[in-house]
Amino acid sequence: MSSSQQHGPVFVPGAPRQVAVVGAGMVGLSCAWFLQEAGVQVTVYERDSIGAGASWGNAGWLTPALTAPLPEPAVLRYGLRAVLDPRSPVYLPLRADRTLLRFLTGFAAHSTARRWRRGMAAYVPLNERALEAFDVLAAGGVPAATQRAEPFLACFRRERDARVLLAELAHIRDTGQEVGFQPVTGQRARALEPALSDRVGAAVQISGQRYLHPPEYVRSLASAVRQRGAEVAEDVGVADLQDTGGGVTVTTTTGERERHDAVVVATGAELGRLAGRFGVRQPVQAGRGYSFSVPVQQMPRGPLYFPAQRVACTPLGDRLRVAGMMEFRRPGDPLDPRRIAAIVDAVRPFLSGADLDDRRDEWVGSRPCTADGLPLLGPTASPRVHVAGGHGMWGIALGPLTGQLVAQTVLKGEAPPELAPFDPLR
Ligand SMILES: Cc1cc2nc3c(=O)[nH]c(=O)nc-3n(C[C@H](O)[C@H](O)[C@H](O)COP(=O)(O)OP(=O)(O)OC[C@H]3O[C@@H](n4cnc5c(N)ncnc54)[C@H](O)[C@@H]3O)c2cc1C
Secondary structure, eight states, X not given: OOTTTOSSOOOOTTOOSEEEXXXXXXXXHHHHHHHHTTTOXXXXXXXXXXXXXXXXXXXXXXXXXXXXXXXXXXXHXXXXXXXXXXXXXXXXXXXXXHHHHHHHHHHHHHOSHHHHHHHHHHHHHHHHHHHHHHHHHHHTTOOOOOEEOSSEEEEESXXXXXXXXXXXXXXXXXXXXXXXXXXXXXXXXXXXXTTBOTTOOEEEEEESOEEOOHHHHHHHHHHHHHHTTOEEETTOOEEEEEEOSSSEEEEETTSOEEEESEEEEOOGGGHHHHHGGGTOOSOEEEEEEEEEEEOBSSOOSSOEEETTTTEEEEEETTEEEEEEEEEESOTTSOOOHHHHHHHHHHHGGGBSSBOTTSOEEEEEEEEEEETTSOOEEEEOSSTTEEEEEOOGGGTTTTHHHHHHHHHHHHHHSSOOGGGGGGOTTO
């Protein structure tokens, strides 16, 4: 069996036996779980609580069909037009800090068709295996389920508005990824999903995708990791990491020190803080998104996507989660109610029977975005300090596979070939 077909990492003589993971989001917890598959003793340090970062309020889509690098020519054209308007779905404050400026310069440089194709080609091998990694977790006892997204509908006001998405899906298919999609009329879309209003004049139905309930899933993964013997220490922030030659010393924000054989940094939008001193120069910028939940008369059977409005809706229990917005600001800045209002205004015409004024769980969280749109996965300048993050819009879909591949890297001391484009030192 080749390394890419193995389901879990295999114990390698001389491999680290005791590994710290910093960050208890989807990515960190997945790394922890797959390290445990090889009998590694894991300690997870989380400065807040489990899933306190982006892994909580996201849309929960497991959609390899859409998992592509964020910088592309259309985003740039759109961005220049609209980023300074707080009602726009992509917002940039006037005051930019150094990380943001470096990020934006790099982002603009990568927003070409050629670079997008190169980035997409790097994603294809991951996208092909992303859903299978959830099945490995399920078979290994993680109880939270993933749901088939049947149907998954991307909805538009007019037929011609669907052209951009159809072209993008065709480009993704051209890079060799299998993607099943077909345009449908507005009437057909409403027949499939009566929660859509008659303002939806056209849609694209994408097949073979899934979704999950993010808070439930992350909680369930954390419980599984704990049950398998890991310590998941909440309210314990990591202030510093030091490679001491034979291991890594983790210093917590309260000054305690603990030695581990290796460390995986999975701190989401704040990856740069701990990884920077180990040669990771790529800026990781918070692309903040917002979400809330509302009651609906008829729950959609699957996720609803409004690409022109950049809004994602996902059935979560008895409420519909509505998510959107890309706001390039600092992760810790407070929630801005104008963004919630912008999402409500954008989606209101397209939903029927949703009470968008009865909102609960209003939330803001930070997508960890890189300038080239590719995650940072693998060892740093220290062979004992690894990073796993920077997935931007797709850290839920790619979290488990990331855990699988990064665990393999930690155990073997070298990254598998499919991680080469994601080298954190690029
Ligand atoms: C509105 C919105 C919708 C989205 N929809 C989707 C979607 O449908 N599908 C998808 O795949 N992705 C989606 N995403 C993106 C996805 O949420 C992220 O890519 C993913 O959650 C990142 O996971 P992570 O574990 O890397 O980071 P996080 O979940 O942010 O976890 C990082 C953790 O590290 C902790 N931490 C940080 N610094 C320290 C420190 N020094 N010491 C200890 N702990 C620390 C934080 O408290 C946090 O818990 C969406 C994001 C947003 C905002």
